[in-house]
Amino acid sequence: MLTQMIIRKLFNLRNANKRNNLKLSQRCFSSHLPELTKNRYSVKRGNYAVLTEDHKQFFIDLLGSTRVITNPDECLSYNVDWIKNVRGYSTCILKPKTTEEVSNILAFCNDNRIAVCPQGGNTGLVGGSVPVFDEVVLSTSLMNKIYSINDTSGVLVCQSGCILENIDNALEEHGLMAPLDLGAKGSCHIGGNVSTNAGGLRLLRYGNLHGSVLGLEVVKADGEVIDLLSTLKKDNTGFHLKHLFIGSEGTLGIVTKVALQCPPKPRAVNLAFLGLQSFEHILRTLKRAKQELAEILSSCEMIDASTLDVCTDNLKLKSPLSQYPFYMLIETHGSNNEHDQEKLNKFLEDAIAEEYILDGTTTNEINKMKHIWDLRERITEGYTKDGYVFKYDVSLPIEKFYSIVPAMREKLANEDTVRISGYGHLGDGNIHFQVSAREFSQQLLKKIEPYVYEYTSDLRGSISAEHGIGFRKPKYIHYSKSSGSIKIMKQLKTMFDPYGILNPYKVLP
């Protein structure tokens, strides 16, 4: 038993563990700081108050000096986003622990016209989680209490600053699991997930947060606490307000508590990693997987060869297969391993016999599955080592899912880029597509945008499938939303936050 523990450590060491990496790289700000957002992009500071000593004193009186961070070095990591695309210069980070404190902070900021940037785990990929100028950062990192987990109903109630992985570990003790899973789970907060309506790796099976969030507690810009914290599966009384806050990226209110519907942790998990010749073959395999794995299919992801290189070259991870133009991960969740394995093996044997797939490996050993998942989950991290990443997250009709990559390669053929590639949630029609370059360049940016958005819009896709609009995309929102719907969004914003203190410069044009 003891060796069991020691070996776990050793094996983890050997595979230079991932979660730690994620946390570390987030905190490790070396020479490569992005230029200040206000200089790189042409944005004008809103007419908000400039923070005074008196303001700061109010926060210190409210939270105590240890929960008000003003030291510039310590402020830095709250000012730069995870993929180092944007940088603000806030000099005040607030760390409330309770809803009441959040309410007091917002009421004060609202009265004094102080702009506020809500921040969870700061893993957002569209520049929404860091200040653009000097907004006060309201970090939920100390709002990390889990209040209850109900074994029978599967309902978890917690504060919004709980880290997703901690929630998942707590649920495991009850035979449950979190309804979403993503590469950032070691750092992202459930409040951040709710606010971005994060999708993740198993949306295909477990649906999105509009389905699994049962209730929320939210604080409005003026400090009023709105109790929407239902734990009921069914509740058709009036308008379904919680949905407004799911995916509104901190622009309508601050999420303080979350009630989540959590599925049972599957007893049987199997994972296959496959090598394929072409995107055609991927489509055929997807279709077959849906038909033949049906109710046990829990994830279906794809990675192209150039993307896998960021894991093998930049992060030195090992791929279990030799090289192929495309790769797929197919995962099953079920209750009976014999049944699942038989189904999966039959599916794979047929696929190999009919030459849909060229090679592959399958496993249900926990650690082997983790290593294979690393090849998918650590892509975002691996990409950052290329230099600057222009990152896009679009939904496209499934037949056209991959077409954007060759189109972009053609368009940028003469530009100085490191890599143009795509991977993503194939089962959901959501591709993560990126161009990396050694450093940021306006010229390159102009070649990519708005071209990608036009391309997506022409195919009636979405210019942001799951990462949101944040700071990077407000001016492109019209590619996916009609002017009528943008108008209503603006009206709602004015109603919830008349002075626009919550996450300004984000989401709405």
Next chain:
Amino acid sequence: MARVLVGVKRVIDYAVKIRVKPDKTGVVTDGVKHSMNPFDEIAVEEAVRLKEKKLASEIIAITCGPAQSQEALRTALAMGVDKGIHVEVSGPEYETLQPIHVSKILAKIAQNEKIDLIILGKQAIDDDSNQTAQMTSGFLDWSLATFASKIEKGEKDVTVTRDIDGGHEVVTLKLPAIVSADLRLNEPRYATLPNIMKAKKKPIQKLSPKDLGVDTTPRIKIISVEDPPTRQAGQIVPDVDTLIAKLKEKGHC
């Protein structure tokens, strides 16, 4: 070219949290994820590499245990082992199966199969005995190198680098010999689909300890299995001075 025997044991997956049975007779295994003992996987990988280098002619994997143990054999076959032997031991007999019995079984099979080299995991991560390689060597009177981090096979001998405290020891053994594998020996491969499919057609021979003339009467009695003591919760102190004061108070400095 050598004929190689590897032992594979099905154990609770090392990533699973272990729970002790309430009556303290052992740990909960029902409904718990099992996998091949990681050290055995390393042994299998090493044998397969020898075969790929044309230094081994045939690899046989053996497992002792209930029906489910065949999973470990199938994994080994998919990694490149040629043939499996399943010595079926189940129920209470398996619960009290001990290294001495397994060693006798291994020794017998090594003789029957005219084995030149046995590679075993240095220990199984469930009972942590670290005895099987040693005892097998005793029964066969073959030379033994434990804790191998490197194996180089010659014509009539095998040179093994051993992980020892503070360094390495290099020993050369005459064949036939036994080597036990340590963590650093290699990184096991993933079985690929074509090989998993091929493995289904590879033979698994079923035997019982009786067929091999091995008596499995237990020699050791387990009195009680208990959780390690839980660590006491830490305490957060506001500053260094308080820390030093506390440490002094408890006589630590």
